[in-house]
Amino acid sequence: MAASVRRVVRTVFRVSPSILYPLRQCQGVSLRLCPALRPLALPSQSFCQAVTLQDDSATQAAEALSRYKDRPWEYLESEEYIERYGANPVWLGYRRNHKGGIPPQKTRKTCIRGDKICGNPCPICRDSNIIIHHQNVKLLQQFISPHTGMVYDPTRTGVCMKKQKKLSEAINAARDHGFLPSQIPHVDFTGEDYSNRHDAVGLTPPAPSLESGDNWYHWYGEITPDENEVAKVRKTYKAYLKPGL
Known part of the structure; x- marks a missing residue:
């Protein structure tokens, strides 16, 4: 009778593995009540070892992630x-x-x-x-x-x-x-870029030229302003001009 029960149980477990999983978790209770299931029982340490390995791998992954984060x-x-x-x-x-051959x-x-x-x-x-x-x-x-x-x-x-x-x-x-080099393009400058011969950037004329009544720059006297534009400016700033100007 016991041998026939064992054959039936083994056949059922082979067909439906989902029945064996709950019995494995509660093997300390159900297998004691049914001696025919004892040959199918797994060692009690297998579950502990699997959980321990999973915990160790999870701990190592967390430590690696925290180390790489810092x-x-x-x-x-x-x-x-x-x-x-x-x-x-x-x-x-x-x-x-993506669809097709063109990204x-x-x-x-x-x-x-x-x-x-x-x-x-x-x-x-x-x-x-x-x-x-x-x-x-x-x-x-x-x-x-x-x-x-x-x-x-x-x-x-x-x-x-x-x-x-x-x-x-x-x-x-x-x-x-300074962790990466910075590449600055090289630009060739000519002597004209540093020249100070132009009147606008040249040397300041000496003070006596101002006392004699000459203009600060000689090209000031060559400029002839437009009378209409001057009249517009005087009309606009009439309240701010000194008397006689």
Whole structure:
């Protein structure tokens, strides 16, 4: 009788695994009442070991996330980053999901809106360990052209507009703090740009020239003002002019 019961129970559990799951959780009660189910019982330590491993992995992930949050540049030197990206930039090989063979002219505004994450997020939003910071120089250099020093267009890297704005701000802050070089174009100046031969920028004439009644600049006497314009100005500022002018 006991052997037949065992066969029936094994057959039912093979057909419907969902029946075995509640019995595994309450094996300390139900299996004691039914001796025929004892051969199917699992070791009591298996659940504890699985939970312990999950807790350890969650703790390690939280510690890594907090460490990278305070020091984001350490992630680019970690083994996890090297295994995932190698020596390539984080945006290399990324392709946004879109219809047809021609990509859109602009990237999406943002990949994360509240608790919702879009499908195939951008290279920065898809990895939570990548944090934009002005001291994270290795990350910022991946988005700067080594030839021109200009920031790559988001249509090339696939970064969303929100992260692209943060990248531009971080790159400008890094250049202001001296973490990244600033390339200033060279301009050749001629001698005429520094010349002081013009009367307007030349040396001040000596004081006796003013005492003799001459004009400060000789070209003052060559200017003949329009009488109509002078009359308009005098009429406009009549209340502020001295008597006789």
